[in-house]
Amino acid sequence: MTFPRYPEYRESAVEWIGEIPVHWKIDRLKVSIKSCRNGIWGNEANGDAYDIPCVRVADFDRIKLEVKQEIPTIRNVTEKEQASRILKKGDLLIEKSGGGENQPVGCVVLYDKEQKAVCSNFVAKIELATNMDPAYWRYVHSAAYSVRLTIGSINQTSGIQNLDQDRYFNERSAYPPINEQIAIAKFLENETKKIDKLIDEQQKLIELLKEKRQAVISHAVTKGLDTKVELKDSEVDWLGKVPKHWDVVPLKYFVSMKSGEQITSEQIIEEGAFPVYGGNGLRGYFEKYTHDGEYPLIGRQGALCGNINYANGKFWASEHAVVVTPQKKANVFYLGELLRSMNLGQYSTSAAQPGLSVEAIGNLRIPAPIIEEQNHIADYLLIESSKWESLIEAATQSISLFLERRSALIAAAVTGQIDVRTFQPKEVA
Numbered sequence: 271m272t273f274p275r276y277p278e279y280r281e282s283a284v285e286w287i288g289e290i291p292v293h294w295k296i297d298r299l300k301v302s303i304k305s306c307r308n309g310i311w312g313n314e315a316n317g318d319a320y321d322i323p324c325v326r327v328a329d330f331d332r333i334k335l336e337v338k339q340e341i342p343t344i345r346n347v348t349e350k351e352q353a354s355r356i357l358k359k360g361d362l363l364i365e366k367s368g369g370g371e372n373q374p375v376g377c378v379v380l381y382d383k384e385q386k387a388v389c390s391n392f393v394a395k396i397e398l399a400t401n402m403d404p405a406y407w408r409y410v411h412s413a414a415y416s417v418r419l420t421i422g423s424i425n426q427t428s429g430i431q432n433l434d435q436d437r438y439f440n441e442r443s444a445y446p447p448i449n450e451q452i453a454i455a456k457f458l459e460n461e462t463k464k465i466d467k468l469i470d471e472q473q474k475l476i477e478l479l480k481e482k483r484q485a486v487i488s489h490a491v492t493k494g495l496d497t498k499v500e501l502k503d504s505e506v507d508w509l510g511k512v513p514k515h516w517d518v519v520p521l522k523y524f525v526s527m528k529s530g531e532q533i534t535s536e537q538i539i540e541e542g543a544f545p546v547y548g549g550n551g552l553r554g555y556f557e558k559y560t561h562d563g564e565y566p567l568i569g570r571q572g573a574l575c576g577n578i579n580y581a582n583g584k585f586w587a588s589e590h591a592v593v594v595t596p597q598k599k600a601n602v603f604y605l606g607e608l609l610r611s612m613n614l615g616q617y618s619t620s621a622a623q624p625g626l627s628v629e630a631i632g633n634l635r636i637p638a639p640i641i642e643e644q645n646h647i648a649d650y651l652l653i654e655s656s657k658w659e660s661l662i663e664a665a666t667q668s669i670s671l672f673l674e675r676r677s678a679l680i681a682a683a684v685t686g687q688i689d690v691r692t693f694q695p696k697e698v699a
Contacts, residue, residue, distance in 0.1 A: 273688035284442045286417045291686040294446050299414075300439035302407055304399045308366070309389035310355055312347035320346050323387040325357065327365045330379045333673070334466060335408045337363065337381055347388055355388045355395060357381045360404040362396040362411070363389055369424070369431035376420030376433050378411035380404055394435065401448040405455035406684070410443055413681040444685055454683045457690040465676045472665045472672070479665065483658035488611040490647050490654075491604060492637055506635045508612065516639045522632030525605070526595045529570055529628070530587025531560050549590035551579045559584040561593060566606035568592040568614060571625045576615030578606050592628060601644040607651060608636060 276291040284296060315321045323341040331338050347355070357363075361381045369375030378396075381387075389395055398404055414420070423438035424431045446454065493501075494513045501511040504518045512518060521527075530547070533556065538546050542555030549569035562584045569577040570592050579591075580602070587593045596605060617631055618624040639647070682688045 273690065276686060276689045282444065286419060287444055287685045290444050294444050294686055296442055297445055298439065299441050299443050302399055302402045303439060304397045306435055307354055307395050309391050309393045309395065310347055310351055311391045312345035312351065315344040315346050320348055322347050322352065323385060325363060325387055325389040325393060327368050327392050330365065330377055332377055333469065335379050335412055337379055337383065341387055352388060357387045357389060357395060359384055362398065362404060362408055364394050364396055365392065366394045366433045366435060367392040367430055374418065374420055375424060375431040376415055376438065378408055378415065380408040403448060403451040403455055405459065406451035409455065409458050409680050410684045413684050414441065416677040416681065446686065450691060453691050453693065457693045458680055458683055461679055462676055465672050469669055469672050472669045476662055476665045479658055479662050483655065486654055487607050487651055490651055491608040491611055494639065494643065495647060495650055504637065509637065512637045516637045518635050519638050520632065521634050521636050524596065524598055524636060524638055526597055527592050527628045527632060529589050530591045530593060532589045533586060544584050544586055546586045546588060547579060547581050547591050548588045550574050550577065553588065556586045558586060560586050564602045566594040566602060566609055568594060568609065568626065573624065575618045575624050575626050576613065578610040580606055599641040601641065601648045603648040603652065604644040
């Protein structure tokens with residue numbers, strides 16, 4: 271779809287904006303802001319009148335630029351501390367601490383709820399000045415973020431990015447009249463809903479493909495490939511029936527498992543001789559290695575404990591990764607996918623930091639076909655996995671294209687590259 275341009279433009283002298291409609295103004299972002307107040311973390315909830323929902327960065331919907339539907343975190347914040355921090359519908363929330371290399375700090379979302387809440391100490395509440403439309407200004411900040419305008423305002427210490435709010439708010443932006451702010455916001459809300467619907471469909475497709483892929487894998491590693499083979503009861507709840515000629519043994523009889531070596535985040539570098547694997551996969555590189563070979567790795571701690579990764583060649587395994595070493599002939603890919611099918615995360619402890627006990631999972635019983643059959647299953651799964659991965663990659667690429675289209679549309683609208691004053695929004699199902 272193409273949209274008309276304004277009749278007349280002038281140069282803005284701002285690199286990320288370019289030319290603007292002649293009647294628009296250019297000014298610092300801070301002109302749009304009445305106040306910006308840092309959030310508060312408070313204390314543990316205790317059930318009294320001062321318990322209140324607390325919006326964290328994790329509650330930001332970075333695609334829809336709003337706070338997610340549910341605010342799961344409840345904190346205890348005194349009446350005095352709440353006084354100037356209560357969120358009102360129409361406030362903006364800016365991420366002031368956190369971020370990372372691929373997702374820098376500085377994301378802004380709209381608080382569009384009637385619910386009484388505060389925001390955490392990693393977030394600041396922005397109250398807009400008069401004649402500033404909140405919906406429009408969330409899109410302005412989104413466009414600025416997409417061109418990485420926040421990068422120049424980031425201070426980083428101890429691996430955490432901190433946004434210098436004053437420096438960021440000193441960046442310049444376009445200021446259309448309030449009636450055009452409202453029109454642009456309505457236009458973008460209507461058009462981005464269409465894109466968001468397409469993104470949601472692709473995300474659902476990816477989840478369905480992953481489920482189907484895992485179902486194929488789980489069946490192959492626990493039942494084999496011969497549909498006519500005679501089965502027997504494994505006497506293991508999660509396993510059910512297995513081929514009659516397969517052994518069923520405790521995992522510890524088949525493999526040895528040991529956590530890796532301790533390493534600090536300061537020792538890990540972006541590029542180096544040997545990869546470092548933690549509980550969630552590749553973390554970076556180091557000048558030394560702990561293992562040489564091909565191994566499945568089990569995540570030992572954190573929200574994703576029990577997940578499975580593979581390491582090959584010389585690498586450093588951190589203390590958060592459990593290295594699985596076969597004690598008998600085993601196909602590493604078959605073994606890894608068998609472990610993945612066991613959903614090991616369900617056996618984590620219920621402590622504040624979830625973790626797996628190597629001793630506990632070592633007692634879990636697994637099927638142990640002979641190496642030739644493992645190899646046959648692994649070869650089959652590599653081919654099948656490649657097919658599923660191609661479909662997942664295609665859907666993922668579609669999402670990337672939709673997101674690029676979304677960002678481009680937002681940037682064009684808030685910098686005046688398209689004229690939406692006569693646009694008539696339509697309801698989107």
